[in-house]
Amino acid sequence: MAGSLDDLPPRAAxxxxxxxxxxxxWMAGTAGNLSAREDENHFWITASGWPKGRLDELDFLLxxxxxxxxxxxxxxxxxxxxxxAIHRTLYTLFPSARACLxxxxxxxxxxxxxxxxxxxxxxxxxxxxxxGFDIWQQNPxxxxxxxxxxxxxxxxxxxxxxxFRKSGPAVTALMVRSxxxxxxGASLQEAYNRFEILEFILRYQANSRR
Amino acid sequence: MAGSLDDLPPRAAxxxxxxxxxxxxWMAGTAGNLSAREDENHFWITASGWPKGRLDELDFLLxxxxxxxxxxxxxxxxxxxxxxAIHRTLYTLFPSARACLxxxxxxxxxxxxxxxxxxxxxxxxxxxxxxGFDIWQQNPxxxxxxxxxxxxxxxxxxxxxxxFRKSGPAVTALMVRSxxxxxxGASLQEAYNRFEILEFILRYQANSRR
Amino acid sequence: MAGSLDDLPPRAAxxxxxxxxxxxxWMAGTAGNLSAREDENHFWITASGWPKGRLDELDFLLxxxxxxxxxxxxxxxxxxxxxxAIHRTLYTLFPSARACLxxxxxxxxxxxxxxxxxxxxxxxxxxxxxxGFDIWQQNPxxxxxxxxxxxxxxxxxxxxxxxFRKSGPAVTALMVRSxxxxxxGASLQEAYNRFEILEFILRYQANSRR
Amino acid sequence: MAGSLDDLPPRAAxxxxxxxxxxxxWMAGTAGNLSAREDENHFWITASGWPKGRLDELDFLLxxxxxxxxxxxxxxxxxxxxxxAIHRTLYTLFPSARACLxxxxxxxxxxxxxxxxxxxxxxxxxxxxxxGFDIWQQNPxxxxxxxxxxxxxxxxxxxxxxxFRKSGPAVTALMVRSxxxxxxGASLQEAYNRFEILEFILRYQANSRR
Numbered sequence: 091m092a093g094s095l096d097d098l099p100p101r102a103a104x105x106x107x108x109x110x111x112x113x114x115x116w117m118a119g120t121a122g123n124l125s126a127r128e129d130e131n132h133f134w135i136t137a138s139g140w141p142k143g144r145l146d147e148l149d150f151l152l153x154x155x156x157x158x159x160x161x162x163x164x165x166x167x168x169x170x171x172x173x174x175a176i177h178r179t180l181y182t183l184f185p186s187a188r189a190c191l192x193x194x195x196x197x198x199x200x201x202x203x204x205x206x207x208x209x210x211x212x213x214x215x216x217x218x219x220x221x222g223f224d225i226w227q228q229n230p231x232x233x234x235x236x237x238x239x240x241x242x243x244x245x246x247x248x249x250x251x252x253x254f255r256k257s258g259p260a261v262t263a264l265m266v267r268s269x270x271x272x273x274x275g276a277s278l279q280e281a282y283n284r285f286e287i288l289e290f291i292l293r294y295q296a297n298s299r300r
Numbered sequence: 301m302a303g304s305l306d307d308l309p310p311r312a313a314x315x316x317x318x319x320x321x322x323x324x325x326w327m328a329g330t331a332g333n334l335s336a337r338e339d340e341n342h343f344w345i346t347a348s349g350w351p352k353g354r355l356d357e358l359d360f361l362l363x364x365x366x367x368x369x370x371x372x373x374x375x376x377x378x379x380x381x382x383x384x385a386i387h388r389t390l391y392t393l394f395p396s397a398r399a400c401l402x403x404x405x406x407x408x409x410x411x412x413x414x415x416x417x418x419x420x421x422x423x424x425x426x427x428x429x430x431x432g433f434d435i436w437q438q439n440p441x442x443x444x445x446x447x448x449x450x451x452x453x454x455x456x457x458x459x460x461x462x463x464f465r466k467s468g469p470a471v472t473a474l475m476v477r478s479x480x481x482x483x484x485g486a487s488l489q490e491a492y493n494r495f496e497i498l499e500f501i502l503r504y505q506a507n508s509r510r
Numbered sequence: 511m512a513g514s515l516d517d518l519p520p521r522a523a524x525x526x527x528x529x530x531x532x533x534x535x536w537m538a539g540t541a542g543n544l545s546a547r548e549d550e551n552h553f554w555i556t557a558s559g560w561p562k563g564r565l566d567e568l569d570f571l572l573x574x575x576x577x578x579x580x581x582x583x584x585x586x587x588x589x590x591x592x593x594x595a596i597h598r599t600l601y602t603l604f605p606s607a608r609a610c611l612x613x614x615x616x617x618x619x620x621x622x623x624x625x626x627x628x629x630x631x632x633x634x635x636x637x638x639x640x641x642g643f644d645i646w647q648q649n650p651x652x653x654x655x656x657x658x659x660x661x662x663x664x665x666x667x668x669x670x671x672x673x674f675r676k677s678g679p680a681v682t683a684l685m686v687r688s689x690x691x692x693x694x695g696a697s698l699q700e701a702y703n704r705f706e707i708l709e710f711i712l713r714y715q716a717n718s719r720r
Numbered sequence: 721m722a723g724s725l726d727d728l729p730p731r732a733a734x735x736x737x738x739x740x741x742x743x744x745x746w747m748a749g750t751a752g753n754l755s756a757r758e759d760e761n762h763f764w765i766t767a768s769g770w771p772k773g774r775l776d777e778l779d780f781l782l783x784x785x786x787x788x789x790x791x792x793x794x795x796x797x798x799x800x801x802x803x804x805a806i807h808r809t810l811y812t813l814f815p816s817a818r819a820c821l822x823x824x825x826x827x828x829x830x831x832x833x834x835x836x837x838x839x840x841x842x843x844x845x846x847x848x849x850x851x852g853f854d855i856w857q858q859n860p861x862x863x864x865x866x867x868x869x870x871x872x873x874x875x876x877x878x879x880x881x882x883x884f885r886k887s888g889p890a891v892t893a894l895m896v897r898s899x900x901x902x903x904x905g906a907s908l909q910e911a912y913n914r915f916e917i918l919e920f921i922l923r924y925q926a927n928s929r930r
Binding site: 535538539540541560561564565566614616619620623624659660661686688689690716 | 723724845846847848849852856857858909912913914916917919920923924927928929
């Protein structure tokens with residue numbers, strides 16, 4: 091098999107993704123956060139407030155899935171992002187998720203703006219690229235789950251938990267309006283691939299005249 | 301003559317193109333596939349499912365043009381993409397084709413969306429760049445062949461074969477709607493150059509107000 | 511803490527930012543200028559007229575905040591940009607500002623074009639990214655200060671001084687119409703982060719249909 | 721003075737510019753051509769048909785300004801581009817021109833499309849960036865000369881010569897419709913800087929709603 095992000099230790103892979111996403115403009119300033127499971131019960135997540143193009147492997151916290159406790163700060167000054175709650179919700183709900191990637195893209199925000207006020211999903215264009223989410227249908231009708239943005243991130247995490255406990259999403263991704271997407275996958279490489287794929291689809295939807 | 305992709309062994313050249321196209325966003329996730337003839341009767345094609353920015357020279361299969369049989373897997377786990385059928389069709393129809401490149405671009409999909417429903421071609425804008433397809437006319441009227449997308453890729457390959465056996469296209473390229481272009485050339489470098497040229501023209505057409 | 515531009519000597523950091531911004535198209539030709547405090551009373555600023563992708567650490571002048579006198583040319587042929595007056599005004603007004611970055615972006619100009627004639631501010635879209643300016647409100651109503659462009663840059667600097675002495679801006683940034691933004695920060699890294707953030711927000715506003 | 725393209729031998733500088741422009745999508749396929757004076761009576765120009773991202777210093781021809789004779793092929797297979805005639809016209813008309821750069825950009829073509837049919841100039845937006853062409857006016861009214869595209873490039877060169885012999889342009893640049901800009905400068909670095917500046921202005925005009 092080809093070279094893969096999964097050949098790297100989780101934090102080394104996340105550092106590489108952070109540089110890549112920053113260079114593409116998907117983690118402007120210190121925006122976004124990336125995580126990967128260390129084992130069934132813990133995940134590494136990027137510390138808050140550092141520029142994502144300059145991370146190293148010490149800029150992470152180890153978080154317990156069960157209760158969100160920080161098991162390891164690595165550097166004493168590392169602080170968790172409020173959005174850690176969203177990652178924890180996803181790892182709790184989806185035992186097969188090994189990595190969660192959250193970034194900010196202008197065109198993702200623009201695509202979500204086209205959904206009606208209050209809509210709980212954004213219909214994804216039935217283009218070939220959607221197969222990257224393992225959607226194998228001729229004219230798929232698949233919605234990207236949409237959530238409202240709140241200043242209090244715990245509210246977003248709670249809304250995600252409530253909705254997904256009732257029924258899981260058709261894709262391993264969600265979008266918070268005026269904010270950005272989070273994509274997860276059964277491996278680091280899958281999460282990375284699907285982040286690229288969602289970006290492609292949303293860029294299309296932001297610009298399409300259809 | 302200048303440095304050229306044709307100075308490299310075919311698989312090394314395809315690895316270089318895959319990294320290049322991935323970095324430009326033309327092979328998001330694991331999308332797209334690239335091939336080059338090894339000899340008159342066989343071609344190398346990228347294995348399915350691997351991230352295209354991380355390929356190496358072992359991530360290929362050797363396919364027989366005549367019947368599509370896989371002559372060599374290189375790595376036992378390498379699987380052919382369903383789109384191998386499209387490459388095989390093109391090598392069968394066009395003995396001078398030495399390489400076929402298939403990628404996905406947002407703006408190519410947008411440009412094709414502007415063609416009428418059912419249209420079998422997309423009129424290419426008569427801009428200077430079209431000369432890169434060896435079109436030497438003052439106001440050329442040249443169509444990019446358009447094909448409908450099908451979940452069953454064999455249907456796309458069959459439609460291509462049927463149409464091109466009747467009459468060849470004006471350019472060494474085709475577009476599958478909601479999907480992406482395939483470009484071929486008499487050499488790896490020519491296919492690469494023309495892929496860039498088609499991308500330029502379709503990007504213009506996607507954004508033009510004309 | 512993660513690697514940071516603040517780990518570098520000021521001029522080395524500015525050289526790195528200049529290459530980065532030039533590569534992204536934010537300092538086309540010789541456009542833009544970057545500065546950082548050497549100490550409370552002096553700042554280093556890029557010399558005028560040199561291509562910003564090719565600067566080295568000798569392409570700077572040391573300027574006294576108090577009166578704008580050039581204390582050191584480094585190279586005798588280094589000339590100050592007329593826009594030095596804007597940087598000096600900002601360092602005078604904001605003692606905590608450690609760095610000022612001024613670039614030119616097509617989409618920043620487009621976003622400012624959407625403000626009414628004579629408007630003194632551009633309402634920034636209340637998207638999540640705005641938190642990067644330390645705006646922690648649910649639906650923030652924050653304006654980016656807008657200034658008219660003048661051939662005589664001293665006039666722009668004067669207008670900035672007059673307005674900000676009355677009341678400081680809600681964000682550590684300003685925009686000169688048909689020209690470009692200037693962003694400052696309490697550190698080089700903060701100024702860099704916020705420049706990226708402002709670019710993101712203005713790119714959104716330039717393209718949004720809202 | 722900062723590092724400059726003028727510190728390099730002319731062909732080395734052109735190779736560097738070709739790679740840069742190709743990477744930015746301004747020389748797709750084998751499109752575009754670049755030249756620089758060797759001395760008052762001769763200029764080096766890129767050979768035709770080679771991919772511009774892969775040039776080396778042997779992929780040039782030495783042309784005599786006076787009569788267009790090729791004084792040196794460097795490699796026997798190097799062929800002059802038909803557009804050599806345009807470069808020769810400009811070196812003949814403007815003795816101070818040391819370099820001429822011609823590329824193709826989607827947004828330059830789009831900007832020119834907005835000019836009326838038959839218009840001989842495209843009014844450039846009076847944005848700050850225009851100062852890069854040494855235009856120092858408050859609300860400059862400056863036109864980029866526009867020429868019709870012809871299959872026979874000699875016709876374009878002739879039209880340029882006829883018009884500019886009557887009156888020189890306000891900027892050291894011209895645009896051929898549906899084709900691309902050519903920018904010249906008193907040095908390699910100036911031509912490069914102004915090419916970037918023109919690209920910025922035309923990208924603005926292609927996208928502006930004004």
